[in-house]
Amino acid sequence: MTKHLDVVSYCTNALADLLKGVTGLYGLYDVQRFSFDLEPAEARWILRRRGDNVHITIRRFPDMMTSFDVPDGKGTLEWTSTRPRTSLAHAVLMAAEKVRRTHGEDGYLRKWVLHPFPTTELKTLRHLHLAADGCALQH
Numbered sequence: 720m721t722k723h724l725d726v727v728s729y730c731t732n733a734l735a736d737l738l739k740g741v742t743g744l745y746g747l748y749d750v751q752r753f754s755f756d757l758e759p760a761e762a763r764w765i766l767r768r769r770g771d772n773v774h775i776t777i778r779r780f781p782d783m784m785t786s787f788d789v790p791d792g793k794g795t796l797e798w799t800s801t802r803p804r805t806s807l808a809h810a811v812l813m814a815a816e817k818v819r820r821t822h823g824e825d826g827y828l829r830k831w832v833l834h835p836f837p838t839t840e841l842k843t844l845r846h847l848h849l850a851a852d853g854c855a856l857q858h
C-alpha cells in the first residue's frame with residue numbers, strides 16, 4: 720500500500736473532519752470532502768463511494784484562504800487510492816484510537832489547543848463500521 724503524509728495545522732479540527740468524512744460514507748451521499756490546512760496550502764480529500772469501495776483522492780491547492788471554492792480539478796493531484804470501505808474505516812479508527820492511547824484526551828487538547836479529541840465522532844464511526852461492514856479484524 721502507498722502512503723501519504725502531510726503535516727497539518729491545528730487551526731482546523733483535522734482528526735474530527737477525517738472521522739466525519741469517513742462516517743459520511745455510511746450515509747446517503749456518495750461523495751465526501753474535507754480539507755486539511757497545511758498553512759498556507761490546502762490538502763483537499765475527496766472520498767467517492769463506489770459500491771463497497773471508496774476512491775480516495777487528495778488534491779493540493781497553494782492557498783487555503785482562497786481555494787475553498789476552487790473546483791477539485793484545479794488542484795494538483797497528490798495521491799489517489801481505491802480501498803474497500805471497511806479497510807478505510809478500520810484504518811482510520813485504529814489510527815484515531817492510537818492517537819488517543821498515545822496522548823490521552825487531555826494530552827491531545829494540550830497539543831492541538833483549539834479542539835478536543837473527537838470522542839463522539841470516533842464512537843459514531845466505530846458503531847457504523849461494526850454494524851455495516853461486518854469487519855472481522857480485531858478492535
Ligand SMILES: [Zn+2]
Binds near residue numbers: 808809855856857
Ligand atoms: Zn474493523
